Amino acid sequence: MSSQTGAVPLLVRDMTVAYQKKPVLRNVNLSVPEGKLIGIIGPNGAGKSTFIKAVQGLIPTASGTAEVYGKPFSQQRRSVGYVPQRESVDWDFPTDALDVVLMGRYGRLGWFRRPGKADRQFALDCLKKVGMADYADRQISQLSGGQQQRVFLARALAQEAQLYFMDEPFAGVDAATERAIIQLLNDLKKQQKTVLVVHHDLQTVDEYFDWVILLNRRVIAAGPVKEIFTAENLQKTYGGRLQVLGTQVLLTNDKTSGEADAT
C-alpha cells in the first residue's frame, strides 16, 4: 500500500464548497507531499473542517476533485483514515472503547462481515499505542475528554491508512493526551504516512508540524512551516484579528527576522 511512489498523497483541484449561496471555500488547489505532518491553520469559520470533509466527499461540493495517490478519492478510501471532531458523536452510546476502535476495521471488512479475533487483537494494539489498553472495556461515557480523543485516534490507526485527516485532535485535551497525540503523529511520520491536522493554536504550529496550509475561505499559502508560517502570511490569513494574539505576533516576528539574519 505504501509503495505507490510517483503520485502525491493528496492532490486537490479547483475545490469549491458552498452552503446555501455563499461559497465557504473557493477554488482550493493543493498538492501535499508524502510523509509530512501538515497543519491546517486559519481563523474560526475559515472552512478548515469543511475543507477536510469536502476532500473526503463527506459533504457535497460545488466543484472540484480530490485525488489520493493518483487515483480518485472514492477508489482510495481504504488508504485514508479520519478522526472527526470529538463532539460529533453521542458519547453515551452503549459501547466500549474497544468496540469503537473496531469500527476502524469496518472499512477493510466490507459488507456483512463481522470483525474476528485478529481484528480485536489489532484494535487492542491500537489502543495500546495511544496508552489506553487498560480502558478497552470501559464504557465510552466514563472516559475523560482526552481519553475519548485517544480512542478516536486509535480507531483511525485501526484503519491502517496512508493518509490521515484529523479534525482538531488537540482541542480541549489534557497534557497527557497532547503528548500521546504528538508521539503518535511522529510515529506515523516515521512510517512515511501523511497526516493533515486541523489546528487552531498558533503557538505550537512550528513545534508540531513540518508543513502548513493557511486557510481562510481560500488557500492563503501552503508549504514548509519555515517558509510559510511568517508574520506576513499570518497577517493575510487572520487580518485584523491577529492583533488579539499580541505576544504571538511578536514571537513570530522575532523568529522570522532571526531566521532571516541567520541565512
Added chain:
Amino acid sequence: MNLLLALQDPNTQWVLMGCILLGTSSGILGCFAFLRGRSLVGDALAHAALPGVCMIFLLTGSKSIGLFLIGAGVAGLLASYSITAISRYSRIKEDTSLAIVLSVFFGIGIVLLTFIQHSASGNQSGLDKFLFGQAASLVKSDVVTIMIVASVLIGLTAILFKEFTLLSFDPGFGRGLGYPMGLLDGLLMLMLLMSVVIGLQAVGVVLVAAMLIAPAVTARYWTDKLSRMVVLSGVFGALSGVLGTLISTQQENLPTGPTIVLSATCFFVLSILFSPRRGVLARLFRFFKLRRKVLIEDVQQALYECLEEQAGSSRPGGVYLGIGSAELALKSGKSLSQVKSALAEMVRQKIVAERAKADGSSTWTFTPDGLKNSYLLVLNQRLWDLYHMNQNEYHHVHIDQSQEELAPQLTEEMLEKMLAQLEAYDLTPKLTEGTQAISRLYAREQGGLSL
C-alpha cells in the same frame, strides 16, 4: 382458569405467536431508531399509515393485510419523504416538520375513516380497530404475514448489525469508510415502516410507536453494550406483546394496543427504578452513601487538624487533648447535628473516643487505630491538594484523578519529592505514632474519665 382456557384456544395461540414476533422485531429495530435520535419517526410513520389503509379499503373494498401493507407503506414513504423534504428545503427544523406531517396525515386518515364508517359497507369493516388495535381480530393468514415480515426484519438487522451500529454511532466516519450512509438510513427507515405496518392491526395507529421505543429505552437501563441491548430489547418487546395480548383477552372489547403499551411501560418503570447501575434507586443510594462518607471524612479531618493545633500550642505534659463537638462543627463548617451523627458513626467504627470533662461537657479524641487511619486520610488529602496546586510540575507523571488515593500511584522518588514539598509548605500531618503529644491523646479507657 380463564387464562389457561384462553391459552388452549388455537386462535389465541396464533395471535400470541404473532405478537411475540411483532414485539421482538420492533424491539430490535427500535434500538437503532432510539440511538439514531429518531424516536418520533416511528410515530409519524404509524400516523401516516392510517390514510393509506383507508384509501386501500375505499379503492378495493377488501381487508387483506397484504394490501393494507402496501397502502400503509406508500403513505409512510410519502410521509417520510415529506419530513425530509420540508426540513431540507425550508427553514423548518426536523422536529417541527415531523409534527406537521404527523398531524396532517392523521387528520386525513380520521376524515377518511369517518367517511368509511358512515358508508353502507363501512360499519362492518372493523377499520376502527386500527386506531387502538385488536389482536383478537387477527386471523391465521394475517399472523402468517406478520411472522414472515418480522422474521425478515430480524434477519436483516442481524446481517446489517455492524453497518447499523456505524450509522447510529458515527455516520460521518461511516461515510469516510465508504459505506453509503444515506442508503442505510433509508433502509432503516423502510424497515421501521414495515415493522410499524405489521403492528397496526394488533397495536393500533396511535400507540404502535411505543412498541419501538419503550423496549429499547428499557433495555438501555440494563446494559452498556449494544449487542446485549438489542437482544434485551427484543426480549422486552416480546414479553410486552405476550402480556398485553393476554390481558386484553380477559376483557371483552379491551383493545390490545393500550395493554401492550402499558406492559412495556411497566418494564420501563421497573427498570428506571431498579436497574443496578443507571436506576434511580441505585443512584440515590450511591449518592447518599457518598455524602455520608464525605461528611465523616470531613469531620475526621477537622478533628485531626484541631488536635494538631492543640498539640502544637499547648505545653508538653499539659492536659489531655480533646475537642468539643461545637468546635468541630465550626472547623468543618457542618451543622452540629451532622457532626454529632458523624461522631456517632465513628464511635461505632472505633475511630474516635469520647472523654467526659469535669464540667459535664465532653471532648473527642482519636483511638490509636483511629489516629493511624486519620493520619493516612489527612496525608492523602494534603497530597492531592499539593498535586492540584502544582499540577504543572506533575505533567509527566501519569495520575488517574478519578482514583481516591494518590500515594500508591506515585513512584518512591516522586512521593519523596512531594513529601518534601509538604514539609516546605508546613503541611506535613504532625500527629503520628511517634509524636510527643501522643501520650496525652488517647483516653485510658474508651469513653472513660481522664485523670
